[in-house]
Amino acid sequence: xxxxxxxxxxxxxxxxxxxxxxxxxxxxxxxxxxxxxxxxxxxxxxxxxxxxxxxxxxxxxxxxxxxxxxxxxxxxxxxxxxxxxxxxxxxxxxxxxxxxxxxxxxxxxxxxxxxxxxxxxxxxxxxxxxxxxxxxxxxxxxxxxxxxxxxxxxxxxxxxxxxxxxxxxxxxxxxxxxxxxxxxxxxxxxxxxxxxxxxxxxxxxxxxxxxxxxxxxxxxxxxxxxxxxxxxxxxxxxxxxxxxxxxxxxxxxxxxxxxxxxxxxxxxxxxxxxxxxxxxxxxxxxxxxxxxxxxxxxxxxxxxxxxxxxxxxx
Ligand SMILES: O=C(O)[C@@H]1CCC(=O)N(CCc2ccc(Cl)cc2)[C@H]1c1ccccc1Cl
Numbered sequence: 604x605x606x607x608x609x610x611x612x613x614x615x616x617x618x619x620x621x622x623x624x625x626x627x628x629x630x631x632x633x634x635x636x637x638x639x640x641x642x643x644x645x646x647x648x649x650x651x652x653x654x655x656x657x658x659x660x661x662x663x664x665x666x667x668x669x670x671x672x673x674x675x676x677x678x679x680x681x682x683x684x685x686x687x688x689x690x691x692x693x694x695x696x697x698x699x700x701x702x703x704x705x706x707x708x709x710x711x712x713x714x715x716x717x718x719x720x721x722x723x724x725x726x727x728x729x730x731x732x733x734x735x736x737x738x739x740x741x742x743x744x745x746x747x748x749x750x751x752x753x754x755x756x757x758x759x760x761x762x763x764x765x766x767x768x769x770x771x772x773x774x775x776x777x778x779x780x781x782x783x784x785x786x787x788x789x790x791x792x793x794x795x796x797x798x799x800x801x802x803x804x805x806x807x808x809x810x811x812x813x814x815x816x817x818x819x820x821x822x823x824x825x826x827x828x829x830x831x832x833x834x835x836x837x838x839x840x841x842x843x844x845x846x847x848x849x850x851x852x853x854x855x856x857x858x859x860x861x862x863x864x865x866x867x868x869x870x871x872x873x874x875x876x877x878x879x880x881x882x883x884x885x886x887x888x889x890x891x892x893x894x895x896x897x898x899x900x901x902x903x904x905x906x907x908x909x910x911x912x913x914x915x916x917x
Contacts, residue, residue, distance in 0.1 A: 634706060635657075637665065637713075639654045643664055646778075648673060651714075652665050653716060664715065665713050665714070666714055668712075670708055670709060685712070696744070696747030696775065697750065698776065714777070718770040719769065719770065721768075725916055737830060738900060738903060741826065742905070743774040743909070745891075747774060748826065751776075755784055755785040757818065760802040760803055762803050772916070773913055802817075804845040808820070809824075810879050820880070820882045830871055835863060839875065883897065
């Protein structure tokens with residue numbers, strides 16, 4: 604029995620092993636990749652500047668945060684929340700985060716540049732929207748809320764300042780620094796109560812004021828306040844100071860002005876409900892579907908909503 608010899612491969616010139624051609628991952632972007640332009644806005648913790656990618660010429664809004672200030676104000680948590688929430692979301696009604704980078708002093712978030720700025724400016728300019736425009740914008744805001752809730756994100760601070768308009772006059776929800784990512788707890792159920800953050804007085808929900816806990820329904824409360832404001836030209840709960848405003852909210856002290864359309868009044872009355880579980884929209888996707896089927900949205904075609912031209916703001 605001869606010892607088996609290992610079969611010898613035919614001697615032919617060995618081709619070099621093929622290196623798999625992986626597309627080289629784009630190099631990390633940095634400040635030098637952009638030409639910075641005009642100041643778009645100043646927040647308490649951020650400055651937003653228009654910028655253009657030097658190579659692609661694409662325009663962005665870059666949100667710049669000063670590290671020292673963030674650390675001093677103990678807002679590092681909010682920076683991470685904004686990054687983690689925006690990274691999870693890709694929706695036509697939500698500002699997109701393209702890149703983040705940092706240098707010694709600052710953090711940079713490269714975002715969509717919504718050219719027409721804040722919805723609030725249009726409410727101020729026009730004092731109020733007609734019913735058709737209100738229905739279109741309420742539907743776009745609801746579409747964005749539905750998506751973010753499906754991603755387990757509660758915005759918690761929806762208000763006309765955080766609703767931007769792009770060059771097509773479509774909605775772009777922004778400012779997720781105070782959002783809440785609902786953790787999947789052990790049995791896979793969403794922990795549906797967020798905590799310890801209060802939004803902007805006029806739009807904050809009663810549960811946030813009373814139990815310090817927001818839930819998805821808190822975003823529907825804010826939608827009710829926004830729909831009211833688009834038509835009435837002012838938010839439903841507005842006092843001379845925050846304390847009086849909060850009192851009005853928990854006491855549901857608001858009235859409709861003369862001429863407020865009945866179909867809009869019916870919707871607002873079903874959104875501005877103290878008990879979050881009884882608010883129209885509450886109760887998961889079934890609740891959202893009930894809200895989308897409210898007669899206020901009868902003329903809305905939901906499946907092509909983001910392809911439709913925005914109605915002229917008169
Ligand atoms: O989460 C990330 O993608 C990175 C991870 C590495 C890193 O150092 N940072 C910055 C962390 C950080 C957050 C707040 C301050 Cl004030 C300083 C640094 C994170 C970061 C970089 C750029 C922009 C935002 C963030 Cl959170």
